[in-house]
Amino acid sequence: MSGLVRALQKGWAPVCGAISNVYLRAIVALAVCIAIGYAAGFSFQDRAGTHAKIHAIVAGVLALLVFVADTEVRRKVANIIDRINMVIGHIMAWTALILVLNVFLVVVLRYVFSIGEVWMQESYIWMHAFIFMLGAGYTLLHNGHVRIDLIYAGASKRYRDVVNLLGTICFGFPVLWLIYWRGFDFFQRSYSRMEASAEVGGLPYLFVLKAVIPAMAILLGLQLISLSLRAIDRMITGETVGLVSEDEEVMA
Structure with a gap:
């Protein structure tokens, strides 16, 4: 190397x-x-x-x-990707708060005042999808995805860097490419028909919800690139340079 x-x-x-x-x-x-x-x-x-x-x-x-x-280019590109997912992650954190308030309002209106709006019920399903799909890259940035830690957690940093790099190339990118390819086709068909909710009074532009599938693949793929670049950087320079600590909790 x-x-x-x-x-x-x-x-x-x-x-x-x-x-x-x-x-x-x-x-x-x-x-x-x-x-x-x-x-x-x-x-x-x-x-x-x-x-x-x-x-x-x-x-x-x-x-x-x-x-x-180029060490400088490598670190700058990784920093840019990290910042993108950090911004989106913070937006999703506020979206989670809005989701909770929305569900609370739907329950109160329905069971106290006997008022039910289909678009309000569908909106918290949409927000739930946005949070989990668009926040996937942010979760990976903070090392929050589930791992099989029997070997990984106690291993050396070089071993973990090799695992991250090989896992990204051999498993991460192929799976994300499949998700993007199928998801974009799913979104495109919905957009071509200007698909709306099947329920009366539901939300229009259902293709916006379906667009989060390829968007998730892109954001998570970018974060995998950042993960790989930082792994390469540590293997070459022996330094750990990043925007966040590996021990920092998700949504902290």
């Missing part, structure tokens, strides 16, 4: 010298990786969509190599 990193750093050094701003450097790196990935992908076009898979794999590998070669 160290030999590969040194070779990449030598090739990446002229670009770093020409572009001092780390954000511009990251954008240029990603743009080049995506362009090369598309070029490679479209040389393998077929009906099964192999070109899309090829350019995604090539772009991802190239981007990962660039991040490995």
Whole structure:
């Protein structure tokens, strides 16, 4: 790994010298990786969509190599992703409060005043979906997902970094790609019909609710990228640099 990193750093050094701003450097790196990935992908076009898979794999590998070669870019990209999910997580925390108040109001109106509104009952189902789906990336940021901790919890940081990196590449990304692919098709069909609630007086624009499926895959996938970049950073530098502590509780 160290030999590969040194070779990449030598090739990446002229670009770093020409572009001092780390954000511009990251954008240029990603743009080049995506362009090369598309070029490679479209040389393998077929009906099964192999070109899309090829350019995604090539772009991802190239981007990962660039991040490995540049510590500053690697940490900046991870920080940006973490901040995105932190903001969304805080919004979902307030949404949880609104959800509780909404359920309380629905119960009081229904059982005390005999008033029932379908759209109010559906709204807390929507909010429940938003909290759990859109908050998945924030939960991963705070290490709040369920793990099998018999081996992982007591292991060294290097071992955990390797597990996180391999788990992300071998299991995380393939599953999220499947969720995004199927979820986006689910959302697109709903949007094309401008689908609304099947109940009279229910909420319109049901496709908004279905859009949280691909959105969850994107946000959780971004957080897995951040997790991988920080694991790589620790393996290379031996330093632990992050926006949050590993021991910080979810929604704290």
